[in-house]
Amino acid sequence: MRRIGDAPLIRRLLIGAALVLSALFLLLPLVAIFAQALSEGVMVFWANVSNTFTLHAIGLTLMIALLTIPVCLVFGIALAWLVTRFSFPGRRILQTLIDIPFAVSPVVAGLIYLLLYGRNGWIGGWLDTHDIQLMFAWPGILMVTIFVTCPFVARELIPLMQAQGSREEEAAVTLGASGWTTFRRVTLPNIRWALLYGVILTNARAVGEFGAVSVVSGAIRGKTNTLPLHLEQLYQDYNAVGAFACAALLAFIALLTLAAKAGLEWRAARREAFA
Template sequence: MREPTARRAGDAPLVRRTLIGAGVLLTLLFLVAPVAVVFVQALAAGFGPYLQNLAAPDTLHAIWLTVLTVLVVLPVNLLFGLAAAWAITRFSFRGKSFLVTLIELPFSISPIVAGVIYLFLYGAQGLLGPWLQQYDLRIMFSVPAIILVSLFVTSPFVARELIAFMQTQSSEDEEAARSLGASGWQMFMRVTLPNIRWALLYGAILCTARTIGEFGAVSVVSGNIRGQTNTLPLQIELLYNDYNAAGAFAAASVLALIGLLTILVKALVEEFGPRERNEQS
């Protein structure tokens, strides 16, 4: 005779429906509603004024600067993440745990603090400021400062995803390729990279989203120079402080749309990546 199974908390139909309803309600209230308000306010005056607000020179420059930052930061982080993950997961050496801690350090530092650190390093009164001035080099309150601080803030994303994934993968395929005479480059391109491509793509998505939306660190090192060093998040704040609500919501809608696309791509990667790995295994 089978013993009755113990009832779990939440098994009762009323409790289950209440919990699901509460979850849906809170999601609509705190996540969907704010995003919807952004698009409603951005298009309140019509599609024509919305496009005019987006076509404002300062806003276009902010969008261009944000895209430029991503185009520089993402490839560097991909190379760094690949190198770090390969070293940590494929080699044993003294100080490996310390290296992992250093890679994750930007997660534990406030972006504002990161910006201040770069200011103390490269600012006119910073540690390297006099040397930079001697050679007529300017980093702070310019595009290079935005790129540098964005690199620091986003550096762990690709590396962390690859390290976690590669630690669960065996190196048998790589050892087999090496025994067959494959060079290091051939082994990486034909064996390692195909195996980690989904984790690499996932890390790239997170890195891109964080770079686009970074505000705190960039606000410290950029100088908030109108039409020169304002990225899209900074431009939104500037428009809002100028009482240009329509322009602020129009710029914010671009960030919101990018966020929604990021979530969609992330969901697709999570759906098809594990499925393909299961089919191959």
């Protein structure tokens, strides 16, 4: 039986429109990043990437991502366990609250941290008298990065753990397994791919965050400049090739993220087909 939109003409027209628009709107920018980065040759690209300030920015960006991921993992797993394994008043509210970082503008996210922990804030003032500086230093960058990335792991885990139910874990506990053993031997194998995907998304956002970080970092070259901030400075200094060299590194991470996602989905589809 024929389905809606199966007529050859409609079909070709719609596929053609989708391909042309996606090529112009999504693929072209991706190609342009690498074309611009390499526009003056591989040697110039390499010189831009191995520049001291760029290397420092890469190091800082990786450090922030490496510190962000474990925090988001612990929070994501705890929250997902809580809202999918127990019922209690306020469960829905918790699930809505974790969406706050998705709705709040990154600039506003940076601002609220600056107001609280900056020198004029009520916590920042106290910290200042004890000579602890969080804002315009790497701890501030870490804090806002955790703010903007914390929903990803929880968001991946909650629907999956909800669908899987808690029967297997209940069986393990009833048979005498401790909570930790149950989690490690029963829950973790069931959620490991979603967990991995959550980590990949967290990493992609942590590496690329711009608005929130630019408010709290102070963007001091060689000190508090992350890769996206460094790229902005180069671009404003009319060093487009240098900016696009940094952009190409970040775009490469984005491509790895997409490949990992496609791989994980392919794996899930294959397992479903065999199940």
